[in-house]
Amino acid sequence: MQFELRKLMLATTLALLAGTTLAANKTLIYCSEASPSGFDPTRQVTGTDFDASAETIFNRLTEFERGSTQIRPGLAEKWDVSADGLTYTFNLRKGVKFHTTPYFKPTREFNADDVVFTLQRMIDKNHPFNKAAPADFPYVSDMSLDTNIAAIEKVDAHTVRVKLKTVDAAFLQNLAMSFASIHSAEYADQLLKTGKANQINTQPIGTGPFVFRSYQKDSNIRYDGNKDYWRKGEVQLDKLIFAVTTDPSVRYQKLQKNECQVMAYPRPADLKSIEANPKLNLLKQAGFNVGWLSYNVEHKPMDKLEVRQALDMAINKPAILAAVYQGAGQPATNPMAPTQWSYNKKLKDAAYDPVKAKALLKKAGVPEGTEITLWAMPVQRPYNPNAKLMAEMIQADWAKVGIKAKIVSYEWGEYIKRAKAGEHDSLMIGWTGDNGDPDNWLGVNLGCEAVGGNNYARWCNKEFNDMVVKARTLSNQAERTKLYEKAQEVFKRELPWTTIAHSTVYQPVSKSVEGFKVSPFGLNSFYGVTVK
Amino acid sequence: MFSFIFKRISVAIPTFLGITLLAFALIHMIPGDPVLLLVGERRLDPEFYRAAMQRLGLDQPLYVQYWDYLRNLLQGNLGESMVTHEPVMAEFLKLFPATVELSLCAMLFAVVFGLAAGMLAATKRGTVIDHTVMGAALTGYSMPIFWWGLILIMLFSVHLGWTPVSGRISLEYDITPVTGFMLIDTLLSGEEGAFKSAVMHLILPAVVLGTIPMAVIARMTRSSMLEVLREDYIRTARAKGLSRSRIILVHALRNALMPVVTVIGLQVGTLLAGAVLTETIFSWPGIGKWLIDSISRRDYPVVQGGILLIATMIIFVNLLVDILYGVINPRIRHAR
Numbered sequence: 001m002q003f004e005l006r007k008l009m010l011a012t013t014l015a016l017l018a019g020t021t022l023a024a025n026k027t028l029i030y031c032s033e034a035s036p037s038g039f040d041p042t043r044q045v046t047g048t049d050f051d052a053s054a055e056t057i058f059n060r061l062t063e064f065e066r067g068s069t070q071i072r073p074g075l076a077e078k079w080d081v082s083a084d085g086l087t088y089t090f091n092l093r094k095g096v097k098f099h100t101t102p103y104f105k106p107t108r109e110f111n112a113d114d115v116v117f118t119l120q121r122m123i124d125k126n127h128p129f130n131k132a133a134p135a136d137f138p139y140v141s142d143m144s145l146d147t148n149i150a151a152i153e154k155v156d157a158h159t160v161r162v163k164l165k166t167v168d169a170a171f172l173q174n175l176a177m178s179f180a181s182i183h184s185a186e187y188a189d190q191l192l193k194t195g196k197a198n199q200i201n202t203q204p205i206g207t208g209p210f211v212f213r214s215y216q217k218d219s220n221i222r223y224d225g226n227k228d229y230w231r232k233g234e235v236q237l238d239k240l241i242f243a244v245t246t247d248p249s250v251r252y253q254k255l256q257k258n259e260c261q262v263m264a265y266p267r268p269a270d271l272k273s274i275e276a277n278p279k280l281n282l283l284k285q286a287g288f289n290v291g292w293l294s295y296n297v298e299h300k301p302m303d304k305l306e307v308r309q310a311l312d313m314a315i316n317k318p319a320i321l322a323a324v325y326q327g328a329g330q331p332a333t334n335p336m337a338p339t340q341w342s343y344n345k346k347l348k349d350a351a352y353d354p355v356k357a358k359a360l361l362k363k364a365g366v367p368e369g370t371e372i373t374l375w376a377m378p379v380q381r382p383y384n385p386n387a388k389l390m391a392e393m394i395q396a397d398w399a400k401v402g403i404k405a406k407i408v409s410y411e412w413g414e415y416i417k418r419a420k421a422g423e424h425d426s427l428m429i430g431w432t433g434d435n436g437d438p439d440n441w442l443g444v445n446l447g448c449e450a451v452g453g454n455n456y457a458r459w460c461n462k463e464f465n466d467m468v469v470k471a472r473t474l475s476n477q478a479e480r481t482k483l484y485e486k487a488q489e490v491f492k493r494e495l496p497w498t499t500i501a502h503s504t505v506y507q508p509v510s511k512s513v514e515g516f517k518v519s520p521f522g523l524n525s526f527y528g529v530t531v532k
Numbered sequence: 533m534f535s536f537i538f539k540r541i542s543v544a545i546p547t548f549l550g551i552t553l554l555a556f557a558l559i560h561m562i563p564g565d566p567v568l569l570l571v572g573e574r575r576l577d578p579e580f581y582r583a584a585m586q587r588l589g590l591d592q593p594l595y596v597q598y599w600d601y602l603r604n605l606l607q608g609n610l611g612e613s614m615v616t617h618e619p620v621m622a623e624f625l626k627l628f629p630a631t632v633e634l635s636l637c638a639m640l641f642a643v644v645f646g647l648a649a650g651m652l653a654a655t656k657r658g659t660v661i662d663h664t665v666m667g668a669a670l671t672g673y674s675m676p677i678f679w680w681g682l683i684l685i686m687l688f689s690v691h692l693g694w695t696p697v698s699g700r701i702s703l704e705y706d707i708t709p710v711t712g713f714m715l716i717d718t719l720l721s722g723e724e725g726a727f728k729s730a731v732m733h734l735i736l737p738a739v740v741l742g743t744i745p746m747a748v749i750a751r752m753t754r755s756s757m758l759e760v761l762r763e764d765y766i767r768t769a770r771a772k773g774l775s776r777s778r779i780i781l782v783h784a785l786r787n788a789l790m791p792v793v794t795v796i797g798l799q800v801g802t803l804l805a806g807a808v809l810t811e812t813i814f815s816w817p818g819i820g821k822w823l824i825d826s827i828s829r830r831d832y833p834v835v836q837g838g839i840l841l842i843a844t845m846i847i848f849v850n851l852l853v854d855i856l857y858g859v860i861n862p863r864i865r866h867a868r
Contacts, residue, residue, distance in 0.1 A: 037615045219817040241703045245815045253690050254697045
């Protein structure tokens with residue numbers, strides 16, 4: 001009798017175990033849009049690369065809250081900033097394990113050496129590892145981190161101190177960006193010793209929610225859920241697979257057939273059908289971007305404020321939003337996205353008023369039939385899906401007030417180069433936020449330093465610039481907000497741009513997917529996500 | 533005989549050189565700045581830009597770039613990918629089996645159905661069947677591959693749910709490449725259901741890729757069959773009282789096949805050109821998709837190398853068909 005009972009218990013336990021393994025074996029397939037060029041986020045620049053590495057395999061000292069632009073502690077549990085804003089002391093998290101794979105078995109947990117290695121490598125071109133595997137770190141130099149970091153010190157095994165040369169209020173945000181993903185110093189050492197340093201880009205080791213398993217170029221990337229992940233409960237998938245599918249209509253078909261459960265970049269034309277599909281959810285979020293028209297304030301007659309005002313109020317924005325964005329966007333008033341903190345909600349656009357515009361032009365002494373160039377981008381961008389159509393609409397609007405716009409377009413590289421040289425009268429361009437800091441909009445695109453760079457309006461206004469430069473050196477967010485809100489008022493008064501639209505980001509997912517959040521930065525992350 | 537082969541080869545060499553020149557020139561005519569694409573639009577520091585141009589050899593005059601290109605080529609060095617930093621040749625060899633597998637299946641489909649359709653049309657000459665088959669062949673021949681592929685996916689994959697949408701195998705299976713041929717590798721892996729999955733994935737792309745060659749073969753078979761059926765020996769065979777099927781399958785088909793074989797050889801070029809589109813539609817990881825992806829990435833060395841390798845293959849196959857044909861049919865050798 002007892003024997004029988006034991007047998008029964010054993011059978012029940014086995015059945016339960018079998019049941020749990022079955023239920024636990026969760027696989028999510030993501031139809032991605034392209035192959036990543038590598039898995040070392042430090043040297044990459046595109047979202048495709050970051051999705052496949054930074055968002056899956058790696059962690060950073062600070063990280064963005066999922067679906068938000070706010071930062072939260074990552075591998076750094078907490079941090080202190082010195083009173084002068086120049087020294088950052090990071091207290092590192094304990095008990096974080098690096099991935100174990102067929103090509104690497106860590107002998108120790110994550111510590112200060114890994115942070116020092118990662119940061120040193122980014123800023124020191126003569127770092128032994130960089131000599132062994134030469135690479136460029138475009139983001140690091142773009143953000144001037146390579147010149148602004150004065151020293152990186154290991155205080156003890158779990159404390160790292162970073163000293164800056166000048167105050168950078170966005171430093172913590174910058175460290176949350178994909179490129180600042182923390183590598184394993186032990187793994188790097190091993191690679192260096194075996195002369196395979198470049199393998200850091202093809203066989204990555206991180207601390208992140210997913211462990212790299214294999215990559216077949218132009219076909220698929222395989223990850224395993226990290227069972228030892230330090231953020232308990234964030235990894236609910238056993239397997240994550242990226243199915244590289246370059247054609248958007250095929251991606252959609254695969255999603256419909258449940259060959260993948262999440263897809264990248266739907267075609268605008270498919271949105272209606274996706275929304276109507278009972279098996280799919282169409283998630284959306286206001287894009288963290290802005291598309292605009294820059295006036296070159298160094299060229300006549302755009303140097304006059306009345307002319308800029310006139311051109312601005314002559315543009316029929318609602319018509320553009322309907323035709324160019326087909327409803328997938330909202331009108332832009334400020335030179336930053338509405339979800340960016342310090343966005344000035346009080347500002348308003350001037351009303352569409354061709355009659356008043358014509359009068360203003362007359363007052364400014366601009367004769368009817370004046371010719372100016374209107375540059376239209378040759379490529380599709382999230383912030384401007386159809387620049388050519390937009391240009392034609394603006395051309396027609398301006399013709400009504402007596403301005404003859406000549407539409408100019410160059411191959412994309414040429415376009416940027418010539419625009420930076422200031423050859424245009426007015427030009428279409430845009431921006432997608434990188435790190436959730438206001439300086440990433442106002443400083444980079446409108447600061448005096450950015451003339452000849454991203455400041456295509458070549459607008460250097462002392463009042464505006466002083467505020468932005470000062471705000472950069474403050475660490476108090478409330479004080480910074482005040483300055484940025486004022487700076488936006490100056491911007492709106494002086495009108496170096498006509499801000500046009502923020503596009504909406506769409507993300508179709510299967511109804512079986514739970515917990516997926518659309519990233520304002522356009523990244524795709526699968527931690528905290530599960531499938532039914 | 534040798535002088536015939538020699539002549540053929542001596543024609544192939546300048547053709548090959550012409551293609552190297554074209555492959556080289558083509559890339560310089562395509563708009564797009566490789567440096568900008570590599571580093572992204574945000575970074576245009578003039579010094580960095582110059583350094584990158586120099587590293588890629590793009591600052592040299594064109595003839596120097598061409599000469600370097602040829603010299604490397606003769607050493608079997610096609611350069612390395614600007615994106616993956618792997619040798620172009622190694623990448624090609626890794627992806628080539630996928631294209632061969634797809635092309636062979638497409639060819640098999642084209643030959644089987646093309647011959648059958650052509651024979652059917654020839655034997656039912658002038659009937660509704662003949663007109664239908666030939667109409668279908670003409671439609672198939674003029675079908676844009678891209679559109680045709682999407683239509684079949686919509687119908688068979690999305691609506692009916694019979695076949696998968698894209699890829700070589702369901703991603704549930706993790707097959708380690710041994711031969712590179714999925715059909716063989718799945719059998720070697722011993723994973724249950726993997727082979728079936730691979731076959732299901734092959735059907736639609738093979739049909740799409742095989743459609744044009746099938747139409748060509750069907751038309752060729754029909755006309756060649758009709759010609760043969762008029763010959764005296766067929767009449768003799770018929771007079772001897774042989775069965776109709778025996779006459780057609782044994783006597784007529786064998787002789788009608790001769791021109792069809794040549795056409796099959798010539799279709800290799802069509803197949804490779806079609807593979808570029810078919811592989812893109814079906815996310816088939818072969819050389820066609822590799823080429824398209826590299827073009828969009830402006831991966832100069834891969835585009836140059838890929839075009840060259842594909843063109844060389846076409847030249848080589850045509851050369852082979854020519855020579856074989858000369859061996860089989862002596863009249864060709866002596867004709868001017």
